[in-house]
Amino acid sequence: MRILVVTVVHHPEDARILHRQIAALRERGHLVVYAAPFSARDARPRPDLEGIDLPRAGGRDRRAALRAARTLLAERGPEADVVLLHDPELLLALPGTLRRWRRGGKVPVTVWDVHEDTAAALVMKGWVPRILRPPLRRAVRTAERLAERHLRLLLAEDAYQRRFRHVHPVVPNLATVPAEPPAPPGTDRVVYVGQLSRARGALELIETARQLAPDIHVEAIGAADPDVREALGRADRDGVLRWHGFLPNDRALARLSGALAGLSLLHDEPNYRHSRPTKVVEYMAHGVPVVTTPTPLAAELVERHGCGLVVPYEDPVSAARAVRRLADDPELRLRAAHRGRAAVLAELDWRDRAAGFTDVLEAWADERRAHTGAAA
Missing domain, CATH: 3.40.50.2000 (Glycogen Phosphorylase B;)
Known part of the structure; x- marks a missing residue:
């Protein structure tokens, strides 16, 4: 598969995105394009991985990042079998993009990886005025319901299932156990x-x-x-x-x-x-x-x-x-x-769950190809 992975919030070296999910996809032989805020985070793409630099979304003004993400998705999305989104902000870039993909006749499987309880996380943001938090929380819940209708969802925790009407695959945040036994814990x-x-x-x-x-x-x-x-x-x-x-x-x-x-x-x-x-x-x-x-x-x-x-x-x-x-x-x-x-x-x-993660994306891509073939 060709997979476009996009974030405008997370660090490009994010463990879940780069070290677990992208690594698992590449180990299975899939081609990954990784769009992330490399320059804003003073990071560089890995030399053997195609990287696309995006602005970083931070604080109240996220317009530049969303504009860049919308342009990227419109241009590179149709080349992909799967588009994997890692930020709830990116849902705002999708309505016009989905229409454009449909007009062009190439709609990739679009997946939102739900990292956290987005509405609860908003309450903790110091830049969100208190008076706006209740309506924002309601808006997020509405956006989640719309996303569930139009996208595929991956959840980072079993407990997140309660926010949605349907059951979605869970890809938990796990660790990779070092092959060599670690040094015993010290005292200082x-x-x-x-x-x-x-x-x-x-x-x-x-x-x-x-x-x-x-x-x-x-x-x-x-x-x-x-x-x-x-x-x-x-x-x-x-x-x-x-x-x-x-x-x-x-x-x-x-x-x-x-x-x-x-x-x-x-x-x-x-x-x-x-x-x-x-x-x-x-x-x-x-x-x-x-x-x-x-x-x-x-x-x-x-x-x-x-x-x-x-x-x-x-x-x-x-x-x-x-x-x-x-x-x-x-x-x-x-x-x-x-x-x-x-x-x-x-x-x-994580090594016990990596295959399950890639299996899910492969099954969704196969399902989309079968549906597209039947429609044709």
Whole structure:
């Protein structure tokens, strides 16, 4: 198949898009064209992958990104068997594009990969005025129902099924377990991997690092939202923690080896109540004990498998105390590391689900070809 993958929001090195889905498609032999905000994110396409640079959609003004995406879809969409969209914003570019495709007689299978609870995520955006949040939430739900009528949907979580009338395939955010056994967890270094924001616990991460200094160091790996960037930069300059900024997925995960613990300090937000934090699964896959706040799916994983400790929301003192407990108890630390890795190998390894993802897209493309042939 020829597959056009499009995002104007996510980093081009996004683990779900590039390192899992695109990698699985290319491993099956499909030709992928990847359109993403490379320049805006100071990234380059992989040399063996055709990349198309798009503006980045951010904040209130997303018009330039949507115009560029609409032009791209109109021009390159008919060349593809499947168009895979990764942002709800891109739904706004589709109405005119679909009509143009139909007039030209070549309509690719168009798929929206639903990464999150979009309406709940909007409530957390600081740039959305509070007065606009209820009508925006309703508008998003309406857009989701329309998308379900006209597009194919992939869901990142089973819980997202409740937002839709029909059952859709689930492609969960899983981790790839390293082939080589990881180094055992040490006693003096804690890591955080992922986007940094207030709702994701960036400020609690800084305070946790203060509580742990000077004998236990905290490393933060990930891009930061504007409202926490200054605080993270200051903490890095003052030696409170080490903020690496964004690192490509393979380099970020390499920092996990030998860490005492991996932190997930999400707040109690609607968008997190139905989602399994990918970072938690990645910590487990790399043999790193988990310290997490009690978001339901993360807490369930940690408690069921005994692979870490659960701490209260927005409580850096308790987070630091949990880290020290792991540092002081080698038996607990090693048991959590082994159990986490074993659980991912048994239930949460992306390699066991990659084929299912590509099978779904192939089946949809075959169905479209059969339908088009019958119509002709």
